Amino acid sequence: MEQRNLEYKNEKLFEQITSVGQLKIAYKAVKANGGAPGIDGISVEDYGEELEEELSKLSVEVRAWTYRPQAVRRVRIPKPGKKNEERLLGIPCVRDRVLQYSLKMTLEGIFNGGFSKHSYGFMPGRSQRDAVQAAKELVKSGKEWVVDIDLEKFFDRINHDRLIHLLRRKVEDKRVLRLIGEILRCGIMDNGKRLPSREGAVQGSPLSPLLSNIVLDEFDKELEKRDLAFCRYADDCNIFVRSERAGHRVKESITRYVEGKLKLKINKSKSQVALSKAVTFLGMTILGGMIVIASKSKDRAMETVRSLTPRGTNRPIERQIEQINLWYVGWSGYFGMTETPSQLKAIEAHIRRRLRSQLIGAQKRKRYLLRKLIKMGSNKAQTVRTIYSNQGRWRLSHTAVIEKAWSRHWFEGRGLKIVSDEQRPHWQGLGVWFKTS
16 A cells, blocks of 8 residues: 555656546546536536537646636535534536546545545445444444544534645645645635635535545544544544443543544534434444434434325325335435334335325215225225224224225335335344334
C-alpha cells in the first residue's frame, strides 16, 4: 500500500485529473448517476451533445486557471420521520460534477486503501448491510452497550483548512489542493441569493463522500488506537462496549476529542449510551442477537403506506398498486436484511388491509357490498352477518369474509409485490406485529 501511495505521489496528478480521457470516464459516471441540472440549467444530456468540445474546453480552462466552479443550487428535503427538520443538499452544475468525479477517481486510489476496516460508507465493495452485520457480530461477542455518536450537521461543519491539511499528507501536487479549495469555496445559490461557503462540503457533490471519509479517518484511527470496537457509516458511528459505565466513560472522552481536536460538534441530545436493542443504526436494530427493522423505520414505512393508500381516493386500484410497488420494492430491497420475515409480512398485510378498506368504501352502500361479495363467491349468511354487524369499514377490512374475498392471492393477481416469501439466509421467527393475511 505504501508503494502504491508513492507511485501516486510521483505522478503528475493534476494532469491526470484534467486529461480529456479521464474526464470522459467521469462524464459517463455522472450520466449513469443522473441528477438534476445546476444553476445554469444544463442537463447531463445537454452537456453530452458536444461532449468532446466541452471536455476539451474544461481541461484547458482548469489547466490555465481560468476555470471557476459555479455556485451549487441549494435543495432542501425533509428528514424522514422528523417534522420541521430539513437536510440541505446542493446540486453542482454538470461540468463541475464531471471535474469533481475525475478528482474523486484519482483521490480514491490514494486514500481508500488506508481507511479503517471499520469504515463502511462510500467504500468500494462495502455497504450498509456490511456495517449492520458487523454491528451484530460485536453485540453477539458480548458488547451489548452502544455509544451512539451523532455528529451535528457534520457535512455542513467540515473545516476547510483542516481538510486541506489532511489531504496534504498524501497529495503532494499543490495544484490539486488549490483546485479542491476552490471547489469547497464555490458558494451556494439559495432562492436567488448567493451565499459564501466558508465551511462544509456540499451533500450532493460527487467529491463530498470521499472528503468526509478523509476527515473522519482521523476519528477512526483514534478509536483504533484506544482499542475500541466500532462501526462507522459516513457520519453515523456506533461504539460497542461491555457495560453502561464503560459507555459513559467512552462517550465523555470521545466528545472531548471530537470537539477539541477535530473541531466538529457532538449533538448531545441525540447521542446516547444504551443497550443495542434501544439503538437505531442505519435504520436497523440488533435485538436478541438478530438484525431487525428499527421501530422508527417501521413507523415511517407505515406512514408511507398510508400516504400511498388514502381514504376516499378515486384512483384505480391498479394505479395505486403500481405506486406501492415502486416504493416497496426499493424499501424492502434494503430492509429485507431483517432476520425475521414477520416484519415484512406485517408491512404487506397492512398494505392489503388499507386497499381492502378502500374497496369496501367504494361500494357506497352495504347492500352493494353484500351483492358484490356474494358474486365473488362469499357465503351469503356469513356475509350478511358480517356486513350488517355495525362495524366500520376499517374493522370490516380485517374480517374473515373480506379477507377471503379480497385475498392475498387476489392482490397478487393484480400485480401487488410480495417479497416476504423470498428465501433469505438466517431468517427466523421473532414474533409478529400484526396478524398477517
